[in-house]
Every structure is written in C-alpha cells, then in structure tokens.
Amino acid sequence: MSGAQPGMSGAQPGMSQPLLVLDNVTKNFGAIEALKGISFSIGKGEVVALLGDNGAGKSTLVKIIAGGLEPTSGRMLFEGKEFLAKSPAEAKAAGIETVYQDLSLCTNVDVVANFFMGREITRKFLGVPVLDEPAMEQVVEKALASAGTRIPSLRTNVEHLSGGQRQAIELNRFVHFGGKLVLLDEPFAALGVEQTRRGLDMIRQVARQGIGVVIITHIMQQAFQVADRIVVIRQGVVAGDVARNKTSPDAVIDMITGETLAGAGPAG
Amino acid sequence: MRQPDQHMSPRTRHALEFVLDNLVWFMLVVVLVVFSISIPNYFQLGIFANIIEASSVLGVMSIGLALVIITGHMDLSVESVAALSAMAVGILFCSAGIGLGVQLHPEWLMVPVSLLIGLVVGGIIGAINGYLVVKVKMSAFIITLASYIWVRGLVLVISGGRSAQDLAPAIRWFGIQRLLGLPLTAWIAIACFVVFSLIMAKTPFGRHLIMIGGNETATFRAGIRVNRNLVIAFVLAGAIAGLAGWLLAIRTSGATANLGVGLLFNAFAAVVIGGVSLKGGVGTLPGVYAGVLLLSAINTAINLMGLPANFTQVIHGLLVLAAVLLDAFKQTIRQRLA
Numbered sequence: 391m392s393g394a395q396p397g398m399s400g401a402q403p404g405m406s407q408p409l410l411v412l413d414n415v416t417k418n419f420g421a422i423e424a425l426k427g428i429s430f431s432i433g434k435g436e437v438v439a440l441l442g443d444n445g446a447g448k449s450t451l452v453k454i455i456a457g458g459l460e461p462t463s464g465r466m467l468f469e470g471k472e473f474l475a476k477s478p479a480e481a482k483a484a485g486i487e488t489v490y491q492d493l494s495l496c497t498n499v500d501v502v503a504n505f506f507m508g509r510e511i512t513r514k515f516l517g518v519p520v521l522d523e524p525a526m527e528q529v530v531e532k533a534l535a536s537a538g539t540r541i542p543s544l545r546t547n548v549e550h551l552s553g554g555q556r557q558a559i560e561l562n563r564f565v566h567f568g569g570k571l572v573l574l575d576e577p578f579a580a581l582g583v584e585q586t587r588r589g590l591d592m593i594r595q596v597a598r599q600g601i602g603v604v605i606i607t608h609i610m611q612q613a614f615q616v617a618d619r620i621v622v623i624r625q626g627v628v629a630g631d632v633a634r635n636k637t638s639p640d641a642v643i644d645m646i647t648g649e650t651l652a653g654a655g656p657a658g
Numbered sequence: 659m660r661q662p663d664q665h666m667s668p669r670t671r672h673a674l675e676f677v678l679d680n681l682v683w684f685m686l687v688v689v690l691v692v693f694s695i696s697i698p699n700y701f702q703l704g705i706f707a708n709i710i711e712a713s714s715v716l717g718v719m720s721i722g723l724a725l726v727i728i729t730g731h732m733d734l735s736v737e738s739v740a741a742l743s744a745m746a747v748g749i750l751f752c753s754a755g756i757g758l759g760v761q762l763h764p765e766w767l768m769v770p771v772s773l774l775i776g777l778v779v780g781g782i783i784g785a786i787n788g789y790l791v792v793k794v795k796m797s798a799f800i801i802t803l804a805s806y807i808w809v810r811g812l813v814l815v816i817s818g819g820r821s822a823q824d825l826a827p828a829i830r831w832f833g834i835q836r837l838l839g840l841p842l843t844a845w846i847a848i849a850c851f852v853v854f855s856l857i858m859a860k861t862p863f864g865r866h867l868i869m870i871g872g873n874e875t876a877t878f879r880a881g882i883r884v885n886r887n888l889v890i891a892f893v894l895a896g897a898i899a900g901l902a903g904w905l906l907a908i909r910t911s912g913a914t915a916n917l918g919v920g921l922l923f924n925a926f927a928a929v930v931i932g933g934v935s936l937k938g939g940v941g942t943l944p945g946v947y948a949g950v951l952l953l954s955a956i957n958t959a960i961n962l963m964g965l966p967a968n969f970t971q972v973i974h975g976l977l978v979l980a981a982v983l984l985d986a987f988k989q990t991i992r993q994r995l996a
Contacts, residue, residue, distance in 0.1 A: 458879065479881035494879045498872035498939035503865060508880035510862045520860050 409602040415464035424450045426626035437603040439617035446623045448606045456488040457481035485570035497549035505530045533566045574605040610639045682948040693959045707839045713954035714847035720925045722898035724946045730871040730938025731798035735805035736899040737922035739783045743776040743903030748822035748913030757822040765828040776904035777897045784896020788889035821914035833908040855943040871938030931981040
C-alpha cells in the first residue's frame, strides 16, 4: 500500500501552537465514569489515531469535542482559546467537522441535499432565501468526481444507495468543507478495500492543508498507515501517547489491553 | 457500482417513479372521470367549483397538519384550534347571539384585524404545543391530544355553549365575492397551498423540516437548529389552523361551540391519502391538496347520489385504510426499484 504516506506531511507532531488541547476532561454518566481525565493535544496538520478497546471512551470523547455532549469537568483550548461547544452547530461554526460511526445521513432526501445539510447554498428571491440547486449540484458533482466516487444520479434519494456510497458522501463532505479540525469515528466501517485506501488518501490530503485530524479506528493497520501519532485510551484515561514511527503494533496492543505502559507515558 | 435494474430501462423506471410520486393525482382524475360518467349531473363546471369551494377549510387545516407530520411529529389539536379562532372572531365581530358586535372604522379594517386575531390565537396554541414537545420532550401525540381536548373545552367555556351569528358584512365579503367562479375563501386556500408548497420545496427551512423528519439526529449533528425549527413548525400549524377557523367563521357567518367537530379526521385522511407518511420525512403539499380534493369529490358524489350523509364517514374510513395499504404497497415497489 503506497497510497497513504504519513511521513509526507510537512507538519510535525507537537508543533509550537497546538490546534486543540484537552486538559483533564472527564465525563460521568450517573455513577459511571466514562472519562476519568483525558489530556492530550492535536497539532495543525497532524493526524492522531485514537485507539482503545470497546467502551474505553473514544466515542464519548469525540462527542464532547464535537458539541454532542458536555464534559463533566476539565477544559479544552481550541487555537489557544478556551473552548466548549454546547451544540454541534457551535462546534461546526468554530471549524470542527465530524463523521460519526453510525451514519449521519437523511435517507429520505437526495445526495445533494445531504451533502449540503445545514449549509445550503441560497440566493435571494424577493428577500427570501431560495435553494440554489444547480450551484449545489455542480459542487457535489465536482467533489465526488475528484474523489473518484461514482453515484448513478445525484438526485437519487440516499435510501437507494449502498453502504459504501453513503459513507463516501460523508467522507467527501468533510473533505469539501474542511474546517480546522476533523473528527472521524470509525469512518471506514462499511467500505471495501479500494474505497478504504482512497479514504486514507483523503485524510492525508486534508492534513496537508493544515487541518488537524482525529481518527478513531479498531484496525491497527489503518492507524499505522495514516497517523502521525497514536493515542491509546483505556478505561477512561490516556494509556499511551506516542509518535507512530517510535512504536510498533505490538506495543500499541499492549497499551490497549493494559499489559505494559510502553513508549512515552501519558501526555501532560 | 451498478444497481440491480438490468431488467428495466431507466425510462420505464423514471415513468414508474413519476406515477408513484403523483399517485394521488392519478386517483383524483380517475375518480372524477368515473363519477362524471356514472353519476348524472356530476360533470358540470359548477360541481367542480363546488368541490374546490367545499374543500377550502379542510385544505388549509391539512397544510398545517402535514407540515408537522412531515417533520416526524403530530398535531391533533388543529381542529379545536380552528374552533377557538373562529369563536374569538365570532364573539368579537358578530352582532347576534353572544357576538359583541365590535365595529371598526373604516369597515375594511375589520378584515385584517379579525384575520390577525385568528392567526395569533392559533399561533399561541401552536407555540404552547411546540414548547412542550421540544422542552418537556413528551410525545407530540399526547401533548396535542391534550390540546385537542382543553382547547375545545376553552371554546365551550368562552361561549357558554351558545353561538355567535351575523358576522360583520365586511368580513363575510370574502365568502361571497367570486373570482373566476370561485369565492375568495377558496382562492385563499389555493394561495396557501402554493405558498407553502414553495416553502417546502424551495427554501432551506422547508428542506430542513423534511430532513428532520427523515433523521433528527443527523440534522442535529449537521448543525441544524432542530428545536427552533420544530417550534416554528408547530406555531405555523397552529396559525394555519387559526386561518382555517377564520374561513370557517366566514363560511358559517358566525361560530358555534361545536364548530368543525370531525374535521381533524378528515384532515388526517387527506394528509395520508395525499402521500404523507406518518413516519415523517415523506410527502408533498401538492399531494395533500389532491387528497383534500379527492375527499371533497367523493363527498359531492355521495350528496348527488342522495345517499344518507352518514355514509361519508364509512367511506372516509375505508379510504384512509386504503391509503395506508397503498403506502405500504408503494414502498414495496420502491424497494424493488432500488
């Protein structure tokens, strides 16, 4: 697999001003402590793979950054400023894009409507905002073509598309809108080999533009293909935070299962 | 990846989808043709005008109901809200019965004022419904069922069970003045359908309502202000029901305590027959209008045939049943197409 080359990125991990800093973020659901204090940071143009066993708290963490959940305590700095998104709309306004594990598409409308969900292109007609369908269709056509995704008709309702085609829409959406930080929660679950390779390429491409990327994955190989840094979460705490080229899959598996605390210790 | 549609050319497929999308219009045409052939005196311009005229109140009310159902919720209160608005207008601007006979100068001022009162009364009830659904997060079915009951109760309380008659002539003018053979009240209903159809199909707001009905979580994650949109949908449904009440007061030249009883189920039938899915996210307002006209065409046929009016209810019930079955059947065909 020569498609994804992590080393190609110009940005170095841990650059002078981190994009997002998490400082002792916790989250309780009733008596259950899902996150017991998470601290790590993401630099501009850096790809961080977030690994951990089921129930380690990865998805909870992503939801907190994306504005879907509020943390119980702790703080976050985004571009050096105190940051807390109370809703996905706020996170999005700040420049944080998220692709969730369970697909976030409306299957009852077409590809174009889904691509532009919540930020439709409009033109004024008698002072009323009216959807500019031709303009939107053109953008989607371009975005999908440049990513090599083939969908028979952009005006087909998403319910008629395959799982892979649906995920391609979501991935192309974040590539197109970009923002400053992208959170991907197991984005390749429904993709085939070729589409996954292309997805990993997309991630590198986005990172080259200086966008920070956090990707949750279960597949060690993917993490090593795409990430600059690997952060392991175990039982609600950071069990390891290491540069990709200073560790090995076996060492990471040990961190996930808690055999040893290999490599660099928790970030502080 | 190719879809498994080798046995069907894209053209037949598109034709079939077009028929499925507009099925209710085809049904309306078929019903009108059958009635015109089989029922003496049915085929007259006057009869067709009457079908449109008789459906104006129901049509307007169905718009509000359809909006809320398309967003994946429910508003059972529209009928009682219409009655409350009609009663408010009736008490203020009727000169007999419990009417206060309020006079405004110049006279035409009573039109916008009475209309505004109808809309505001409806909008307030809609806002209460919306607030409870969004903030208390209770099922819209239960909350609006409660409104259906207490708002009708309120009508009884403020009217004391009595009625208001003789609506001010300036307001009644809308029900009498005709344009191209239709009273202005019917044109108001048609205008409402045109405006709201455009809002749903062409504006971001309409698009968001449809998407919220399809997948509320996805729209929330995409940064759409779901709660705000839902409250607006409920306020609109209430205000539109208020407009229906205003039309109802004009039509009956006043208001009685049991005005409009049973309209909810007709509106419900029209919406379902019109192709709106009760699961939310599916349906268009032109389809709903066809559903309203279909019901009205059937009512007119029953009248002309001299059947006892009680039959209408049996037929409406069967129609709703047929519409739901048809919806399931359409989905099976669509899945084959996909």
